[in-house]
Amino acid sequence: MTSFAVVAEGLRKRYGDADALDGFDLTVPEGTVYGLLGPNGAGKTTAVRILTTLLRPDAGRAVVAGFDVVAQPDRVRHAIGLAGQQPTVDEILTGRENLEMWGRLRHLGATAAHRRAGELLERFGLAEAAGKRVRHYSGGMRRRLDLAAAFVLAPRVLFLDEPTTGLDPRNRNEVWQAIRGLAEAGSTVLMTTQYLFEADRLAHRIAVVDTGRVIAEDTPERLKSTVGGDHVDLVLRYAADLAEAARVLAGAAGAEPVADHDTRRLTVPVRDRIGALTRIMRELQERGVEVEDVTLRRPTLDEVFLSITGTAGVPGVTGVAGERTVA
Amino acid sequence: MTALPLTPALPRTHRERLRWTLTDGWTIARSNLVHWTRNPAAVLNALLYPIVMVLLFGYVFGSAMNVAGGGDYREFLMPGMYAQSMTMGVMTTMIIIATSSARGVTDRFRSMPISQAAVVLGRSFADMVNSVLELAVLLACGLVVGWGWHRGAGAALAAVGLLLLLRFALIWVGIYVGLALTPESASAAWMPLLPITMLANTFVSPALMPGWMRVIAEWNPLSATVAACRELFGNPGWGGDSWAAQHALWLAIGWPVLITLVFLPLSARRYRRLNR
Secondary structure, rough: OEEEEEEEEEEEEEOOOOEEEEEEEEEEEEOOOOEEEOOOOOOHHHHHHHHOOEEEEEOEEEOOOOEOOOOOHHHHHHHHHEEEOOOOOOOOOEEHHHHHHHHHOOOOOHHHHHHHHHHHHHOOOOOOOOOHHHOOOOHHHHHHHHHHOOOOOOOOOEEEEEEOOOOHHHHHHHHHHHHHHHHHOOOOOEEEEEEEHHHHHHOOOOEEEOOOOOEEEOOHHHHHHHHHOOOEEEEEEOOOHHHHHHHHHHHHHHHHOOEEEOOOOOEEEEOOOHHHHHHHHHHHHOOOOOOOOOOOOOOOHHHHHHHHHOOOOOOOOOOHEEEOOOO | OOOOOOOOOOOOOOHHHHHHHHHHHHHHHHHHHHHHHHHHHHHHHHHHHHHHHHHHHHOOOOOHHHHOOOHHHHHHHHHHHHHHHHOOOOOHHHHHHHHHHHHOHHHHOOOOOHHHHHHHHHHHHHHHHHHHHHHHHHHHHHHHHOOOOOHHHHHHHHHHHHHHHHHHHHHHHHHHHHHHOOHHHHHHHHHHHHHHOOEEEEOOOOHHHHHHHHHHHOHHHHHHEEEEEEEEHHHOOOOOOOOHOOOOHHHHHHHHHHHHHHHHHHHHHHHHHHOO
């Protein structure tokens, strides 16, 4: 038995003129939740499609649960579960009927499929809605039912492609809870996400993907520390105070802040979060600098990309939702 | 959480594999059929369309129509309606195939260790059940407007068999085309399809059409089925003297077999090539 759930070496996939994957390497230890983090178009979905036997790589090799994805696709399919970007649940059937159908297609037999559907509905918090048609489910309930469908046989490796895209925070929390449960039950989970805060919450390890390859790989803590930990965002009332406030931030954080004149915003990474924030606010008050808004937040995907590659990722896709407002 | 169920073994023998294919096909067909029982509006819609056509053509246009060689227009019309309805059934296959691909259902099937033949088998079985029902309603509708069969139940059943054979052949066209379409463009496919069903002997005798159009109409696979059905039902025909018209019965078998022989492997190939 291998100690790696997924090993990919030099995967390449080309669509027309564009390289979707360009030398993609990945090693996922068994029993972990592993995050593939990257902007739209980075190649995350292509990688998942190759690893789940849906797509054939142009070059390279991938082994999932000990089986080669090209040479032994049936063995791989037997060991994995997949929940794609959109729930594939059947809207006209009830939640229970959906799971019973997937159970029968996994050859559990009618009795076992019925029993397993009951267990899964219970486990994913859908027991009360079991007899309702999926058409009446919320977005989060559909996602959870879809996860349950991928989990009918408790796969050794579970692939989740952007499992929370399009969900509101409450539904997102429910899905996160469900994913943690899957990992606790013993599956290795490989999930893709555009959000650093999501990978941070769920994953034991993160691979940052850009332009078809993995550009960084580490634990969330170490990845974040390469970016400089959390950030303080300040919005001043008067643009005239920017220079003076920048000196205060630099002194308190020990790093040069980034200033945006138009929005009167200053951003600086801080290590000692509360200490630095307290000092900044006190000194600004002493100097009579009026502050309109303060935010202590985690680094965004853009900032991770900036620190790894020296260039910003695709603008506009990054984790605004990761903000935590202090005040 | 109770203990996880054991992972069932992969099928080892051919016989086991065949049994899996059949049970999986049935599971998929059954969930497809449940859709029909839960969605009466869609069923009504699908059945109402041919009924409205029967009334429109039978009474609105029919009053101005003459059948070549004499005979009642509605007797002439109904076999055409049956065949047209079987042909338009390809839309159902196409839309469901295109929607399943777009919604990721096809991908989930492909990521599972089930026989992909089972997926297609389930789809075609559900489509055939659906078409049998549709045809039964239409036949009843025909009886109401004065259509009937005059050459015995055996010949009538043979005609029904030819109609279903055409529908079966078109399943593979539907899968082949549906795999390449978005659900939106699949829904728009009636536009090119409707003229094809009319450029035939369905409503009007090809003898009345201009030369080039007559050739297309006479050789249209739909015309072969319609002409053969008129013959078998004992309904008035269009009495053409071309080779196609004289050998309608053979063409009504030959065309669907040819279509199946071409499109079944093509659709299997397109399905396999989804991984490119």
